[in-house]
Amino acid sequence: xxxxxxxxxxxxxxxxxxxxxxxxxxxxxxxxxxxxxxxxxxxxxxxxxxxxxxxxxxxxxxxxxxxxxxxxxxxxxxxxxxxxxxxxxxxxxxxxxxxxxxxxxxxxxxxxxxxxxxxxxxxxxxxxxxxxxxxxxxxxxxxxxxxxxxxxxxxxxxxxxxxxxxxxxxxxxxxxxxxxxxxxxxxxxxxxxxxxxxxxxxxxxxxxxxxxxxxxxxxxxxxxxxxxxxxxxxxxxxxxxxxxxxxxxxxxxxxxxxxxxxxxxxx
DNA sequence: ATGGTTGGACGCCAA
Numbered sequence: 001x002x003x004x005x006x007x008x009x010x011x012x013x014x015x016x017x018x019x020x021x022x023x024x025x026x027x028x029x030x031x032x033x034x035x036x037x038x039x040x041x042x043x044x045x046x047x048x049x050x051x052x053x054x055x056x057x058x059x060x061x062x063x064x065x066x067x068x069x070x071x072x073x074x075x076x077x078x079x080x081x082x083x084x085x086x087x088x089x090x091x092x093x094x095x096x097x098x099x100x101x102x103x104x105x106x107x108x109x110x111x112x113x114x115x116x117x118x119x120x121x122x123x124x125x126x127x128x129x130x131x132x133x134x135x136x137x138x139x140x141x142x143x144x145x146x147x148x149x150x151x152x153x154x155x156x157x158x159x160x161x162x163x164x165x166x167x168x169x170x171x172x173x174x175x176x177x178x179x180x181x182x183x184x185x186x187x188x189x190x191x192x193x194x195x196x197x198x199x200x201x202x203x204x205x206x207x208x209x210x211x212x213x214x215x216x217x218x219x220x221x222x223x224x225x226x227x228x229x230x231x232x233x234x235x236x237x238x239x240x241x242x243x244x245x246x247x248x249x250x251x252x253x254x255x256x257x258x259x260x261x262x263x264x265x266x267x
Numbered sequence: 268a269t270g271g272t273t274g275g276a277c278g279c280c281a282a
Contacts, residue, residue: 009282010274034282036275061275088280117282159282213282214272257273257282 001071001106001265003029005155005230006249007114007211007258011035011066014256015043019050021249025262028071029105031112033157035064042066057098064098065114065156071106081142082135086116086128099132108236108265109143113156118177126177129159133186141193144233151265152233154195157211157258159227160187162197165205166226178227195231199261202243210245211258219250230263239265 004027008014011032022030035042035058042056053073058064067073078101085094099114113136116129136154143152160183161167173179191197209224218224232240242264250259 013274034274062281119281216271 001028001108001267002026002262003031003105003108003110003153003155003230003265004246004260004262005031005033005112005157005228006260007033007157007228007256009034009036009256009258011064012037012041012043014254015046017249017254017256019046021246021260022047022050022052022068025246027262028069029108029110030068030260031101031110031155032066032068033064033112033114035066036061037064055101055103057101059095059098062097063114065101065112067101067103067105067110067112069103069105069110072104074104075102077102080111080136080139082139084128084131084135086125100136107151109150109152111140111152111154111156113154113158115157115159117159118183121175121177121180126180126183129177130182130186133183133190137186137189137193140190140195144194149235150233151236151239152195153236153263154190154231155229155261157228158187160184161225161227162187163205163226166209168207168209168223168225178225190231194233196234196237197229198232198237198240198263199230199243199245202240203245208245209259210261212250214257228258228261230261232263236265241266 056066118126210228212219
């Protein structure tokens, strides 16, 4: 089974590109982040003829996560237990955002995750990000404790560069989110709960990234960040026999600022 | 070249 994750940065703008990606690589299950649409706006009609079922949660023009599968799509769950809420505006009650979607596809429990950005070190959004990751650690740890042999994949845009090699120049990030000790500790907490990065061993750095900012010619300058990850439970990780980052997808007109991350599982 | 991308709610916020 071939599983991929991709922060697509608007599914409506890039539906054709996503369809071409699915066909080109024979992807069975694709987790998407930043679909940037409501459920009723998701272009399911592009993917149904190709044989993919779609699960999506999107409340507005922000966030939005989906799972496309041609090997079954069961037990769809929106959000995880304990997931924090957020409101950017004073006077507006915090509510759960469209940042987590779970489904069982071909026997694998897949979670499409869009971790909050954090914005700046002083922004309340960073505290939200840390609380969100802590709640995920607790929830995912519980799933694994209940079913130690379950193949579970936590995939998506984690908005964290766990290692110095995961950015092109650490000196640029001295006062930035994504590399702070608190964020890295929150990421490590999920790893310590039993979920391993299954891609890094097969796509080692330095200089291997999944995201390049649209500005400052970051992509042609090869100035990127590794912030999109496939974290697998022991049963999942033990079945991984291939992985790559599709850097070609970042090229050309109409590219997302993220590249897809692809993992192959043995049957 | 007095800017520098892109996307979505079309005026600015978010990344």
